Amino acid sequence: MKTLTEEILDFNKARGWTDGNRDARNLAISVALEASELLEHFQWLPGKQAVEQNRDGIMEEAADVYIYLLQLADVAGFDLDGAAREKLQKNALKYPVPAGGHE
């Protein structure tokens, strides 16, 4: 079974989108633009209400952010899941669990 990144790259290749879509700056811009389209669903609404009113739109924009993020990771040569696990470890050192745990 193909990974999601492989599916995205195949999708682009079949359409000849292999030029601008392989430039890391274009991809970083695109991640930011899609993140704003995601945020647009929350412009005038509290979180819960926005999700109730437009869960499908939110899901779709979140997917767009993720699709560009996976392409950027591929172009820059890193694994996104691995990067997230590394970041969690780094955060764990930066924000240690309070002694006795959190009540």
Added chain:
Amino acid sequence: MKTLTEEILDFNKARGWTDGNRDARNLAISVALEASELLEHFQWLPGKQAVEQNRDGIMEEAADVYIYLLQLADVAGFDLDGAAREKLQKNALKYPVPAGGHE
């Protein structure tokens, strides 16, 4: 083995970060802010050069976008990988492969 989302939720729970971090609007704002920090690495540099000069910083900011995105998906009740595969199918209908394929 725990999923990445489970690891993030456990991380937050251990630190008592279970209030603001469970609000979808806060999370959507955070996704957008981290996407901008990612883009900041490309503010004055072409894509290749930015990646060469600061691959670690890019990896870390991409991880932050992803970590907030997974939390938003969890709060809104969808699976991010599933959402991306659905979006690719939708895009496939919107942008059909040219007859004879792309050369």
Added chain:
Amino acid sequence: MKTLTEEILDFNKARGWTDGNRDARNLAISVALEASELLEHFQWLPGKQAVEQNRDGIMEEAADVYIYLLQLADVAGFDLDGAAREKLQKNALKYPVPAGGHE
């Protein structure tokens, strides 16, 4: 003659948009969203080409950023022009002109 801020406030008042539009967080989100719509014109194009192809669209999105920014300044109680002049003075100390001036 009315200032631009006064015109915007009158515009909103005439339409009863005096609630959400007076919340600084909503306005900061809106500034960021409009800034992204501005950037969207440059997603796949070099700067010059984007301006040539869509100067009107760029002008309109820049106006939207500015209109929300003026509202945010009004709600937060500061003058945007004054803030910019102060920032330039601060930047002048941070980035002194090289001795002999720049050639």
Added chain:
Amino acid sequence: MKTLTEEILDFNKARGWTDGNRDARNLAISVALEASELLEHFQWLPGKQAVEQNRDGIMEEAADVYIYLLQLADVAGFDLDGAAREKLQKNALKYPVPAGGHE
């Protein structure tokens, strides 16, 4: 007395910042990045509280958005105030005042 745009251009010229700072795409990216730094002050706080706790920081980031926006307007060849007044007129047609005014 010099306009704010003239002051910004003189500031840049004195420091030799006349290359990347004259590219519309770089400027549009910078507007978006500064808008996010502005929004960062509101990441976890309601509007009023954010303004009370960090009015100076908000003022400074708003100034940065504005400074880049003025440069972009200059490079693209339009007047920002004029663009905003035009946009208000356009919005007035799009959102007519309800008959009898708003109560």
